[in-house]
Amino acid sequence: MDRPIRALGLFSGGLDSMLAATLLKNLGVEVSLLCFVTPFFGAARARESAAHLGLPLRELDLTDKFTPLLFQAPHGWGKGHNPCVDCHILMFREAGALASREGFDFLFTGEVLGQRPMSQHKSALNLVAKKSGYAELLLRPLSAKLLQPTKPELLGWVDRERLLGLHGRGRKLQMALASELGISLYPSPAGGCLLTEPGYAHRLKELLASSPLLTRRDLELLKRGRHFRLPGGVKAVVGRTRLENEAILELAGPADFILKIQDFPGPIVLLSTNSATPDLNAAAALAAAYSDAPLGLQVTVTIRQRDQQTFVHLTNMPKEQYKDWLI
Ligand code: SF4
Numbered sequence: 001m002d003r004p005i006r007a008l009g010l011f012s013g014g015l016d017s018m019l020a021a022t023l024l025k026n027l028g029v030e031v032s033l034l035c036f037v038t039p040f041f042g043a044a045r046a047r048e049s050a051a052h053l054g055l056p057l058r059e060l061d062l063t064d065k066f067t068p069l070l071f072q073a074p075h076g077w078g079k080g081h082n083p084c085v086d087c088h089i090l091m092f093r094e095a096g097a098l099a100s101r102e103g104f105d106f107l108f109t110g111e112v113l114g115q116r117p118m119s120q121h122k123s124a125l126n127l128v129a130k131k132s133g134y135a136e137l138l139l140r141p142l143s144a145k146l147l148q149p150t151k152p153e154l155l156g157w158v159d160r161e162r163l164l165g166l167h168g169r170g171r172k173l174q175m176a177l178a179s180e181l182g183i184s185l186y187p188s189p190a191g192g193c194l195l196t197e198p199g200y201a202h203r204l205k206e207l208l209a210s211s212p213l214l215t216r217r218d219l220e221l222l223k224r225g226r227h228f229r230l231p232g233g234v235k236a237v238v239g240r241t242r243l244e245n246e247a248i249l250e251l252a253g254p255a256d257f258i259l260k261i262q263d264f265p266g267p268i269v270l271l272s273t274n275s276a277t278p279d280l281n282a283a284a285a286l287a288a289a290y291s292d293a294p295l296g297l298q299v300t301v302t303i304r305q306r307d308q309q310t311f312v313h314l315t316n317m318p319k320e321q322y323k324d325w326l327i
Pocket residue numbers: 041082083084085087088119193194195196
């Protein structure tokens with residue numbers, strides 16, 4: 001080809017994806033990076049790492065296409081509620097479509113064979129590539145020598161001999177390679193996806209079981225506060241810190257009920273419901289129980305909805321009394 005070969009990399013910002021991008025760049029490939037964003041994983045790490053490498057990064061919001069996988073994932077979920085195989089298929093499909101539209105020659109990832117039990121054993125890598133519809137064009141430079149040659153290798157766009165044959169969970173080789181390639185700043189391998197976190201996954205599964213419709217706002221709220229399922233079936237979210245209280249207020253919709261104890265420091269409680277008979281007394285009891293008001297005291301909780309304001313007077317009870325409602 002009489003023009004540079006252009007590759008689009010799926011980029012998490014982790015060390016492996018940084019190595020894959022740098023390897024290809026050093027082979028003369030014009031590299032661009034792509035990261036996907038949902039309420040469960042964001043672009044912060046990818047932004048930082050892309051800036052460190054000096055490579056262009058594009059961010060694409062995948063929420064609407066990703067959400068159905070929370071209800072039904074043909075290849076199942078991991079220990080949390082992470083549909084990794086289907087997530088990869090979706091991401092590769094989206095990346096492939098973008099690459100075709102914009103004239104990229106191939107796709108690449110930083111995946112390492114055998115590194116993750118659910119999505120990176122050989123048959124999963126092959127399955128994901130095949131189901132995405134871009135198997136021939138999907139290069140995994142870090143493990144390429146252990147995988148079937150792809151079109152970029154077969155056509156000589158990249159020299160297969162200069163790709164790697166990494167395998168397994170260890171990071172020693174990657175760290176040595178990072179120092180060889182001059183990558184001095186890279187994130188620790190931990191986390192990055194809320195769906196793998198047990199606490200978030202538990203709250204999400206509870207929400208999925210009780211609500212057939214999921215909004216982006218619901219997913220954002222799951223990240224904040226304590227969550228309670230009240231006896232009438234309505235969900236209450238109780239802020240734990242000033243920042244969480246502010247975030248909950250920002251996420252509140254016009255029809256939501258906002259509760260707050262009077263005369264004492266206490267949390268914001270959000271009751272999101274279209275029920276005609278919401279559990280206002282139960283939510284008010286939580287607003288009092290998680291406040292600094294002394295136990296046994298008569299307190300007043302303010303309830304706001306739209307421009308209406310009402311009050312509930314109640315005796316403050318210990319929060320343990322409501323532990324069965326906690327999700
Ligand atoms: S951990 Fe999260 S982002 Fe990563 S593949 Fe699994 S579901 Fe997708």
